[in-house]
Amino acid sequence: MIPLHWFLLVAAGMFCLGLFGVLIRRNVVAILMSIELMLNAVNLNLVAFWRYLAPEHINGQMFAVFVFAVAAAEVSVGLALIISIYRNRDDVNAGDLNLLKW
Amino acid sequence: MPDLFTVIDDWLVSLLTGWGASGLILDIILSLIGSLVVVGYLLTLALFIIWFERKVVARIQDRIGPNRVGPWGLFQNVADVLKLMTKEIVIPSGADLIPFLLAPVIATATVLMLWAVLPFTRNAIGTDVSIGVLYLAAVSSLGFMSILMAGWSSNNKYALLGAFRAVAMLVSYEVPLILMLLIPVLLTGSMRINAIVEAQSIWYVFSMPLAALIFYIANHAEVARSPFDLLEAESEIVAGYHIEYSGMAFATFYLAEFLHAFTISALTATLFLGGWRGPFVDQVPTLGIVYFFIKSFAVYFVNVWARGTLPRLRIDQIMDFCWKLLVPVSLLLLVLTVIADKTALQFFSGYSVGGTAIEMLPRSAVLFGVNLLVAGIAVVSLAQQGRRDREADLYPETAVD
Amino acid sequence: MKDWTFIVILSIVAMATPLAPILIGRLIGPRKGNELKNATYECGVETRGDTWVQFKVQYYIFALVFLVFDVEVVFLYPWAVAYNRLPLFGVLAGVVFVITLAEALIYTIRKDALRWI
């Protein structure tokens, strides 16, 4: 059987890659994709802990299912915002969206 | 009398164990043999169904169809494949080679993978996974990516437009499809395909005819055949997303399309027409495969028939048909079905949710009534809508909106 | 795990099956491309401009409604599996869920968001 820490390490690696992407990418779509990576890493963690620590309770799977719902909501609104931003500014770089910054 | 497939399986297991295979190695070898059998038989079947379809469509159009190579033109497709093998696969300039060649591969692979959970007889099933129905939905949704890849990597405006149209249409029809996939799961209480077949002592097409119809229509649209074939509408977007494909790459897309058409027929036959069920199947389980193919080909004939006779719809009509008719009707059907079924279960003794055909009769009658009611509501509201539209056309100044 | 062994093996075979003829076609088919043959096919008219034309927002809205329905229907699958075991109350809770879904549909239809333009 595969030990738990293998899954956790994959999830951690994925989370850090997502974090890296969120911080260095300037394109909003790319940032959103990196956030998806982070959400999935968290999901993988939840399911791994569920399987290894408490498989007889369904809470771990349940949380993962709700993460799906939240991710879907986040992506749909986020991408709609990106389309709206593009329509108004012809540009989707995060650094240029500084109208409300100061 | 034991099932022929069980006999073969037992023989293989004993043979391989005799050779020293065991545990996981045995599983892998058996799976490999099983997959080769499934894929090999599907490819053979593909040659036959393409011939069948060409013949039927030819008859519908008052032609003879293929009749030169082999008896009744049966080997026409073999000749076609051999010819296409020797043709050049043109890679258009500016195309992305890897996604370009990967797209038809994924399209075909997803269709082949759907057969992993379809039972031919009670025992001859690739694997009866616990999420069977959801597996079908998930694997068929992998196909969207292949269409997007094909459209994007061709570096062609028409291909890209066709791909996006295709995806917009396919995702729309995926909604009634997965809603109606819920119905067999609901009535059976399991997502295993074999459990769903076992539970159909009265075929679900008799208790839920409307659900079967919507499921079939949505599936027909998923294959993108006439009347839903606007993604290859020649007059608007040339050939859709496979415009730049030639030679074997095109043949692979073609193969995927025909296999998919047959696969959805087999799916409808399994989930709503009782799959391998039929007379004497309990005594002679091997008969199941005969029933399975008779039912599948019956549904497939309807598919070809619709393709041969119905004209292509416009894209806005197709979208309206899905979102304004199929999805609301599916939702209404779902709600009324569960409410009626649960209420009847609470108040009538002798209302059984499983068992033989006689025991299932009250439930089927109630569900059939619900289906009739929903169909009636749909027809009446369609008629009213049609009248309103006509009046708006005739007297535009007095129209309400 | 035994179930999934079959699916893994089948997926490998299913990928190899269409890949083989394409590779054979690449190998034995002629490869005499020239500029005209490899040109983008637009019914004889020379192509101009970017391939990535501006798409309508309508495509996004269809995919969006599909995503929302997809996620919600996925919630309904475990409910459907447990259906025979549920009391009337549990079934009604599922019905309320479906009605919320129907509300989303009614909103999009009333706002005419699902019309192809």
Add this chain to the structure above:
Amino acid sequence: MSLTPLHAIFALMSLFTVGGAVGVVLNRNLIYAAMYLVLSLFGIAGLFILLEAPFLAAVQILVYVGAISVLITITVMVTRCVFCKEPPPRQLTLVAVMAALVMVTLGFVIMTRFGGLTPAADVPADSIEQLGVAFVNPQAYLVPFEVASILLLGALIGAIFIARDDLPRDEEAVGGDDHA
């Protein structure tokens, strides 16, 4: 510890997952990034199957590969941003060091707290059914279940309102009710 084919499958799926993630983060072509995202999420689905949660694997493929990736691709096309001019990243080294630090910390915690743990028990055969029962059980997850549907309804309405360009912005000014 003996290596079995299970480990090979795990390695392959992890390769998909992490390799896809690298592709998403580093690729400037957004369509390629979306394809890598699909690969990565597909790998996660495979890992879910290894964790004996086939339901979640199917949901993962349905929701992410079937829907979210399509949505992202369409957005890239609608915003005509396949090769967007993206300014070069600032403070690349700093961010890389930070991410690496987080990784090292997480790895340290994982190895010290959860190193070599194996499953406590088997997954119950009817775990999907239990999910369904818990969804509509008032003592369990009934409220989150209904709230999730309302959340998605809200997301749908909000996203349509934001994304559409032909919607009358000011409802009062154009008369309000549109019973079409």
